[in-house]
Amino acid sequence: MDLEKQPQKSAVPAEPAAEPTIRASDADRDRIADILRDALAEGRIDAEEHGERIDAVYRAKTVGELEPLVQDLPAARGPHREPSPRQAYAYGPEDAAGMAPADKLIAVFSSTTRKGRWRVGRRTNAFSLFGSVEIDLTEAIFTQRLTTINAASVFGNVEVRVPENITLRGGGTGVFGNFEVDTLEATDPEAPVVVINGYAVFGNVEARPKRGRFIADLHAKARKHMGH
Template sequence: MSDDLPEMRASDAERERIADVLRDALADGRLDLDEFQERLDSAYRARTRGELVPLVRDLPQHGEGDAAGKTGQLAKTGGQQNAPGPSLRKGRRWAERIGGTATSRWGLGVMGGFGRKGGWTVPRVFTGVGIMGGGELDLREARFEGRDVVIRCFTLMGGVSVTVPPGLGVEVRGIGIMGGFDSSADGLGDPDAPRVVITGLSVMGGISVVRKLPREEKRALRMERRERRELERRQRREERGLGRRPPRGGHGGPHGGHR
């Protein structure tokens, strides 16, 4: 990615292209899953192009087809280039995940816990309460009752963990008293993605919000990594085989051999 115009505000398209570079690096084995997740979170939190640059500076750029290369071109052309989105992003199909009847509208954990995960339908307003307990909300494979969702979390000596996928718009507004709300996953999402506002109050507890890849995307990345490694192994075997072949014409001199 180019260092031109570092103070210019980053666009959603540029964040997604950086995310695509990071996915390629994970598939190549250049990043482990923890470092990939950390950089991906930073990409979605980035406000300017200058914040995006360090995330891919140590990763290879593959020319015109590479996401970082495309973002660099955007910096030079003023953002007029329209590039196709990453293949994994296309698999999210947000429009198909909006609509339907909410699975549940509240969760309660008193000296215990509650959980919502998998293909559940998130209501327009969900309320989670944890008193000396808490809950886990996983939105990676969820549907959404509407495009705008509010998750209200109230905890006393407890906590709630919210897991969101890349591309989902997230805004954290909660208040923590002797506790806190983690806003590290804050960020604009895909243009057609739902927007989730996480708010509430935490006393002597906390609310954590993290971005993680859906299981399908993780499997796709692992499969792509295996395929690339197998292709590299085949190429190395073929190169070694070519290197062992004798040159054409045998071992004789330029006139056909010795008399």
């Protein structure tokens, strides 16, 4: 038998096999969340499916778990996509690089409060150890559609309050503690979306609407922002 005519097998194994096991970073999750946000705004997915996929995004531990969530959507291939006119109209200019560091609220045997008129970033990390963190978004300024709050409480309390007319989603783990998110679905398709994730160990994490508080009309704000 002429061995030279036999098909040669490649000695190099397929490279993508290891990639799905790479641990997902915050930047990886934010990239997928941005694609889902655009898909919702363009009507490619509805609010219910967006919520299900966003929940899966922030529970994912590896890159392999993230990619299937957007495989049926026109994903961004480059490092950044310019905001669509609709996004720019509703929220004004976003962080161009999309890489602003997360805000941090920490309470260790103390209390920390963020409330009043303040500009909300893409991500906020809240941690309480024998302390209390209060995040009040009822008068906050949202400059992006999706806001993620990662809340962790150990023998402490993290409390988030939002306006009644935004979308609130999320979920976490309570270990001898309480992790509770009162979900909301806004009727306005341009309303902000706040996602709460994290855990409570012998503590409490709670996110719910503040009755009687509403975010001002987004379109009116945008016209004022743009000088119309």
